[in-house]
Amino acid sequence: MIKIFKTHIPSVKTIFLVLTVIVILKLSTQKVGAEIWEKIQTLDSKYIRVLETTPEGILAGEFFQGTVGGSSPLNGIFISRDIGESWEFIGLEDRGVIDLKYFNGVVYATTYYTVSNTHGVFYSNNMGETWENLWSSPSPTKIDRDSSTIYLGTEHYGIYTSTDEGQTWNKIFEEEAG
DSSP states (O other): OEEEEEEEOSSOEEEEEEETTTEEEEEEEOTTOOEEEEEOOSSOOSOEEEEEEETTEEEEEEOOOSOBTTBOOOOSEEEESSTTSOOEEEEOTTSOEEEEEEETTEEEEEEOSOBTTBOSEEEESSTTSSOEEEEOSSOEEEEEEOSSOEEEEESSSOEEEESSTTSSOEEESOOOOO
């Protein structure tokens, strides 16, 4: 799986690339036109599942099943406000982040693990200072958003939409009885 994310700096164009969820590379095209790929060493995790760009910085969601040397990775969300030079943990520890979406000042995260009897989809409207649970039903795997609708894909239960900020959800492509 390869995902490409773009961010812009006045004299440098930077693209981030996630290769098979193990390595994050950064491509910088300088004014002279030279392309340079470099591995980002500052995020101490081999288990990054998803990246999302925001006006505040780059978000990285970590997901790992199991333990490493008797302990588990943080399995949460990190942010870099300086294009990958440094990273800060901003929450959802031990939840296993599957997908991230940033829209209009809100960060949405789909999670795998249950902690304190909550799981599913979480959102933050303050870049991870606090998180609220939005969905605790079947295994969410993908989230998207536009100006009127939140879209949620699940592993075995189909696609759901919400047009009221997640207060109610509608299953689409409902099977007909027959």
